Amino acid sequence: MAVRVFLKLKSMGKAVKVGRLSASMTVEASYIMAMVILSLAVFIRTAYGRCKMTAEVMELHRAVEQLRFTEENWPEKILPHGQAKRNQAQVEGYLDTGSWKKEIISGLYEPEEVLRKLTVFEKRGVSQEGKGE
Numbered sequence: 001m002a003v004r005v006f007l008k009l010k011s012m013g014k015a016v017k018v019g020r021l022s023a024s025m026t027v028e029a030s031y032i033m034a035m036v037i038l039s040l041a042v043f044i045r046t047a048y049g050r051c052k053m054t055a056e057v058m059e060l061h062r063a064v065e066q067l068r069f070t071e072e073n074w075p076e077k078i079l080p081h082g083q084a085k086r087n088q089a090q091v092e093g094y095l096d097t098g099s100w101k102k103e104i105i106s107g108l109y110e111p112e113e114v115l116r117k118l119t120v121f122e123k124r125g126v127s128q129e130g131k132g133e
Contacts, residue, residue: 056081056095057102064093069109 056079063077063084068091076085084093086108094103 053097053100056097060084060093060095060102060104064091064104064106067091067093068106 059079060082063079067074067077067084067086074086076083079093079095081097082093082095082102084091084104090108091106092104095101
């Protein structure tokens, strides 16, 4: 049998009987509140971890793109958990935090090569049009 607790309020100096609650209800409620607070703490910690991971990956992408598009001679960029290096033909970047890894390999941006290839195709198209007539 559950122990009954009487709640009393003092209003204007008189004790007024409000109602009864069993003690087992308050103990169960304290367990539920502890679980709710623990789950909220886990969700908040997970959200901050994801935010940190996303920010670090975005910084890696930024460093790789800077090295990819720049015409200056920057051989590498140092990041908090990794680095990005520029080689002759490509840019390689990596992050390693211990719990997760990310690696990006991208070719250099060379607009001159693209323009050269386009002019070759344009010359071929003009010469083939002239032969067809």
